[in-house]
Amino acid sequence: MKDGRGRRRKTDERGVWFEDERPNSTVLGPKIRSLRQRMQLTLDEAAASAGISTPFLSQVERGLARPSVATLVAIARVLGVDIQYLLDAPREERYVARGDRLTFFGFADATKRFARLTRVTEGGRMEALLVRIPPGQQLGEITARAGEQFWYVLSGAVTLTLAGATYVFREGDCAHYDSTDPHHWRNTGEREALLMWVGTPNLL
Template sequence: MEPTTAETATALGSTLRKMRRVRGLTLVRLADLAGLSHPFLSQLERGLARPSMASLDRIAAALGTSAVELLAGESDRREQVVSHVLAAHEGVVGPYGLGTARLLGPELLSFVPMDVRGANTEPGTVHRHSEDEFLTVLEGTPLIELDDTTHPLRPGDSATIAARSPHRWWSPDGEPYRLLVVKEAQGVARMHDALRDTTEVPEDWS
C-alpha cells in the first residue's frame, strides 16, 4: 500500500528532527540557516505542513544533505533484510544540487548509491558535507571543482571526495551528464567524525 500524504509528511518531519538533533541544531538555529521561519519548521517536524521544493532545498543545504535524501529519510531499520533489488522504474527521485538524483536502494547499508543527472551550465553553490563521497561518470563531460581546483571529466573517470571537502560539478557546454554517486550513510559518517575527532594513529601503525 502506498503511503498517504499525512504519512509522508510525518515521515519527513521525523527525518528533519533526527538530522537537526544529530547536528546539534535548535529549531531557531536551523530556521536562521535555512532562511525560513521557526514556526514553519516546527510544523514541518510535526507533520503538519508540506514544504515546497525550494524550501526543502534550503533546509537540506542548512543540514548539509540533499533534498532527495530528506525525501527518502534516514532509515534505522537495520533489523530488516538488507539484500535488495530495485527495478529501473523504482526509487525515490528528487533534487540533488542543480541536477536530479534517483536513489538506487534503501538506506539500510553503510552507503547510499544514486543515479545523478543534470545539464546545469552554472557551477552553483559549493557543497560540503560530513560524508565521504565517490562518483564515476557514466555519460557526458562535466567539470568538477574539488578544493578550488577544476578537473574535466569523461565517461569512466571518477572522483573521491573526502568529508568536508568543498566541491561542485557542472556541464560547461550544457550537454547532459550522468553520474553514479555513492555516499556514506549518515550513521557511518557520524561514526567516522567521532573517530577523526578522538582517535590518534599510533606512531608504529603500518
C-alpha cells in the same frame, strides 16, 4: 462513518483511510522525522511544502497522529521518496531499487535533480544517488555534508575543481576524495550530465 462492508473509517487533515489500512504510526513517524532531518528541513518548512500544519506534522513524527492518504503522498513528495517506502514496502523494495521506479527530485529552486539508489534506514551510514546536472550548471555544496565521497560519470562532460586543481571528466571517469577538501562540480558539456554519487556518512 462506515463503508459498504461495515468497516469504520476516519478522516485526518486530508483524505481517508479505512481503519484496517491505516499505517503503523510507531514506524511511520520515525521514518518521516529521519528523512526530514537528513534533508535539513525544519518542521515548518516540511509542513508548508506538504500543505499541512506544523503541529500536525509534529504529531505524525511522534506517532501521535496518522496522516491521510493524500497527506502521506504530499509528505513523501517533499521527502523525495515513494509512498511505499513510508508504508513499510514489500520485502524486495527494502533491498532492491528497480530502474523503472526511480524518482528524481530537487531541492527548492535547484535545477539539479537527484534519485536515491539506496534505501534510507535508521542508523544507515552509506548513501548512493543519481545526479542530473543541466548544461552550464554547477553542483552546489549539498554533498559537503558527507565525509568520504565517490563519483562516477555515467554520461556527459563535467569539471571538478578540487583543492585548487581542475580535472575534466567524461563517461567512465571517476573520483574519490574527502569532502573537507574544497571542491565543486560543473557541467561543462552541451548536454545534461548524469553522475552516480556514493558517500558516507549518508547525505540526505
